[in-house]
Amino acid sequence: MSVQSVERALDVLEALAEHGGEAGLSEIAARTGLPYGTIHRLLQTLLARGYVRQESDRRYALGGGLVRLGGIAESMVGVWAQPYLARMVELSGETANLAVLEGDFIVYVAQAPSPRRLRMFAEVGRRVLPHSTAVGKVLLSGRPASQAVAVFERTGMPRRTPNTITELTAMLAELEQVRSRGYAMDLGEEELGVHCLAVPVWDGGRVVAAMSVSGPAERIDGLDRDELAEGLRKIALDFGNELRPTADGS
Amino acid sequence: MSVQSVERALDVLEALAEHGGEAGLSEIAARTGLPYGTIHRLLQTLLARGYVRQESDRRYALGGGLVRLGGIAESMVGVWAQPYLARMVELSGETANLAVLEGDFIVYVAQAPSPRRLRMFAEVGRRVLPHSTAVGKVLLSGRPASQAVAVFERTGMPRRTPNTITELTAMLAELEQVRSRGYAMDLGEEELGVHCLAVPVWDGGRVVAAMSVSGPAERIDGLDRDELAEGLRKIALDFGNELRPTADGS
DNA sequence: CCCACTGTTCCGCGATGTGGAAAACGACTT
DNA sequence: AAGTCGTTTTCCACATCGCGGAACAGTGGG
Numbered sequence: 001m002s003v004q005s006v007e008r009a010l011d012v013l014e015a016l017a018e019h020g021g022e023a024g025l026s027e028i029a030a031r032t033g034l035p036y037g038t039i040h041r042l043l044q045t046l047l048a049r050g051y052v053r054q055e056s057d058r059r060y061a062l063g064g065g066l067v068r069l070g071g072i073a074e075s076m077v078g079v080w081a082q083p084y085l086a087r088m089v090e091l092s093g094e095t096a097n098l099a100v101l102e103g104d105f106i107v108y109v110a111q112a113p114s115p116r117r118l119r120m121f122a123e124v125g126r127r128v129l130p131h132s133t134a135v136g137k138v139l140l141s142g143r144p145a146s147q148a149v150a151v152f153e154r155t156g157m158p159r160r161t162p163n164t165i166t167e168l169t170a171m172l173a174e175l176e177q178v179r180s181r182g183y184a185m186d187l188g189e190e191e192l193g194v195h196c197l198a199v200p201v202w203d204g205g206r207v208v209a210a211m212s213v214s215g216p217a218e219r220i221d222g223l224d225r226d227e228l229a230e231g232l233r234k235i236a237l238d239f240g241n242e243l244r245p246t247a248d249g250s
Numbered sequence: 251m252s253v254q255s256v257e258r259a260l261d262v263l264e265a266l267a268e269h270g271g272e273a274g275l276s277e278i279a280a281r282t283g284l285p286y287g288t289i290h291r292l293l294q295t296l297l298a299r300g301y302v303r304q305e306s307d308r309r310y311a312l313g314g315g316l317v318r319l320g321g322i323a324e325s326m327v328g329v330w331a332q333p334y335l336a337r338m339v340e341l342s343g344e345t346a347n348l349a350v351l352e353g354d355f356i357v358y359v360a361q362a363p364s365p366r367r368l369r370m371f372a373e374v375g376r377r378v379l380p381h382s383t384a385v386g387k388v389l390l391s392g393r394p395a396s397q398a399v400a401v402f403e404r405t406g407m408p409r410r411t412p413n414t415i416t417e418l419t420a421m422l423a424e425l426e427q428v429r430s431r432g433y434a435m436d437l438g439e440e441e442l443g444v445h446c447l448a449v450p451v452w453d454g455g456r457v458v459a460a461m462s463v464s465g466p467a468e469r470i471d472g473l474d475r476d477e478l479a480e481g482l483r484k485i486a487l488d489f490g491n492e493l494r495p496t497a498d499g500s
Numbered sequence: 501c502c503c504a505c506t507g508t509t510c511c512g513c514g515a516t517g518t519g520g521a522a523a524a525c526g527a528c529t530t
Numbered sequence: 531a532a533g534t535c536g537t538t539t540t541c542c543a544c545a546t547c548g549c550g551g552a553a554c555a556g557t558g559g560g
Contacts, residue, residue: 002295004516005255005548010299013319021322025507035550040508045252049260050453050494058507058556062323064458064493067359069263070320071352072271073312102321107375109317125357125377203300208314243314244300254547255517275538285519290539308526308538 008034009042013062016052020150021103022061074100077209077243078110078124084239085112085211091231092223094215095120098201099135100208102127104155106136109209120194120214128190131157131171132164134198135210137184141175142200142207148175163188183229184210188217195220199232202240211236258284259292263312266302270400271353272311324350327459327493328360328374334489335362335461341481342473344465345370348451349385350458352377354405356386359459370444370464378440381407381421382414384448385460387434391425392450392457398425413438433479434460438467445470449482452490461486 015031016023023031028039043060046052050065081098088096089112098110105127113119130136131152140148149168157166165171178184186196197220198212211232214220265281266273273281278289293310296302300315331348338346339362348360355377363369380386381402390398399418407416415421428434436446447470448462461482464470 002298003255003259003291005253006259006292006295007299009253009256009259010296010301017319017322021326026505036507037509037550037552038548041253041548042256045256046260048252049257050458051260053493061326062319064323064327064453066316066319066323067327067350068320068458069267069312069316070318070323071350071357072267073314073316073320075353075355076271076311077314077317100317100321102318103325105325105375107321125355125375127375203314208300208318243303276536286538287519287521287540288517291517 005042008032008038009046012039012042012046013051013066016060016062018147020147022055022059024059028060074109080242081110081211081239082112084235084242085110087235088112088211088213088232089114091235092213092215092228094213094219095122096211096213097122097135099133099139099198099210099212101130101136101139104130104151106130106133106139114215116215118216122214129155129158131155131166132160132186132190134184134186134196134214135212137175137178137186138198138200138210138212139207141178141184145172145175148172160190161188161192163192165189181229182233183225185225186214193217197225197228197232199229199236201236201243203243208240208243211239255292258282258288259296262289262292263296263301263316266310266312270397272305272309274309278310324359330492331360331461331489332362334485334492335360337485338362338461338463338482339364341485342463342465342478344463344469345372346461346463347372347385349383349389349448349460349462351380351386351389354380354401356380356383356389364465366465368466372464379405379408381405381416382410382436382440384434384436384446384464385462387425387428387436388448388450388460388462389457391428391434395422395425398422410440411438411442413442415439431479432483433475435475436464443467447475447478447482449479449486451486451493453493458490458493461489 011032012028015028019027025039029036043052047054051063053061053063055061085096085098093114095114096112097108099106099108107127108122108124111124130140152168159166165174184198188194193216194214195217196212196214198210200207201209201211261282262278265278269277275286275289279286293302297304301313303311303313305311335346335348343364345364346362347358349356349358357377358372358374361374380390402418409416415424434448438444443466444464445467446462446464448460450457451459451461
């Protein structure tokens with residue numbers, strides 16, 4: 001038996017997140033189905049504690065108090081991911097990464113390096129735009145197309161290499177392909193000569209992170225993609241189950 | 251009138267944060283004063299939603315669900331900070347930064363560059379160890395000494411330049427000085443020739459972020475430190491008040 | 501000034517959350 | 531295998547708290 005008020009407060013916070021971090025009370029009501037008075041009371045509580053903030057136009061936004069909790073949680077997720085990333089290195093021979101979407105950016109949260117002397121390295125904590133990375137495409141494919149479009153409109157899709165997808169229509173088609181196939185590829189889109197394959201980490205019906213392996217194009221191309229993706233997906237599923245024991249990867 | 255259950259759920263989350271992200275039920279009870287049954291019920295609710303996770307030894311930890319909310323909140327805090335950072339640039343002539351503590355690392359969340367051609371640049375999103383940065387010292391000085399010691403024991407204090415403080419005793423004395431003086435300096439400890447002055451951002455009696463200005467040693471040294479610190483503190487106080495309208499900088 | 505939409509406040513009521521006690525669990529010792 | 535101890539989990543009678551509809555207030559546009 002759960003605590004209804006806490007569930008509702010989380011619903012409100014998630015509604016704000018679904019709106020890119022800020023929304024009006026009526027937008028929250030539309031999304032959560034809760035009465036105005038109830039939402040208002042919950043918001044006042046979160047506001048007093050700094051977890052929500054009210055802007056000058058009376059709209060509400062996620063507040064600074066979440067930054068600290070989110071940062072600690074991120075560190076812990078990175079630690080928990082290590083054994084699974086290690087399994088991915090063992091499976092593929094290449095460097096494995098865990099990434100999350102923070103606002104409009106991909107952030108690398110954890111990594112297990114390949115034992116090979118020629119290996120990929122992405123600085124943990126580094127943030128990149130999502131359009132030119134495999135993990136970025138996985139994460140955005142887990143969001144409604146309208147949210148992905150909003151991200152691309154804010155960030156643009158700057159060309160990183162001749163292979164970078166820079167057209168919105170082509171990108172949306174690519175995301176649709178990622179959805180149906182269950183994995184994304186980066187074929188020298190972020191960096192020439194580097195290929196990458198990423199799979200989603202599911203948590204409660206939502207894609208909360210992405211895991212990937214990356215290395216020199218020839219080596220990645222020398223692997224069977226579908227087979228590799230299947231192996232990575234299984235590991236990612238195990239990881240998602242550890243994050244939330246009842247997580248359903250549907 | 252606030253919602254008691256939501257307040258308590260936040261108390262539980264903050265108790266976990268105070269314990270480095272994970273704790274047993276009895277530790278949470280000691281810190282919050284809540285009865286075991288109440289805590290357990292709140293934890294089950296947060297657990298079901300992925301905001302808390304239970305480990306194999308039955309201890310609880312902050313969960314992955316906070317990463318997403320924290321990331322969005324961080325982006326927004328960065329946006330809100332911009333006008334204040336711009337004021338700091340205007341005041342000092344140097345590049346201004348906003349940083350937070352995420353686990354054991356300092357993360358640069360926002361920046362306003364100096365208009366000068368010779369200027370400091372720290373990539374937003376970049377993470378560094380706290381011991382050799384002014385913002386790091388500010389943030390750790392806002393924590394109990396035991397927490398700072400725990401961080402240094404985990405990360406070590408690797409020498410970055412000949413000026414880096416690498417001894418625990420010296421560092422704790424330095425943090426004490428930061429507390430009494432109200433600001434921290436980085437005198438070429440992270441990078442030779444670069445000096446930095448940082449002040450705390452208070453939010454509800456807690457140091458939640460740090461703001462700093464940095465530039466070439468000679469230029470920073472050419473400013474009156476106490477005067478500069480006083481000016482930066484005022485701006486940081488304004489920013490803290492925007493984060494939480496009733497924030498008290500005591 | 502009026503209107504439409506949004507946000508805020510109030511209060512009677514009953515559903516929800518409380519918290520003490522009992523039961524269960526897990527690690528350790530004998 | 532049994533006992534001990536500290537911790538966690540479960541239960542349930544009860545009272546408080548959170549609910550939600552209605553009224554009020556605010557805001558921007560015509």
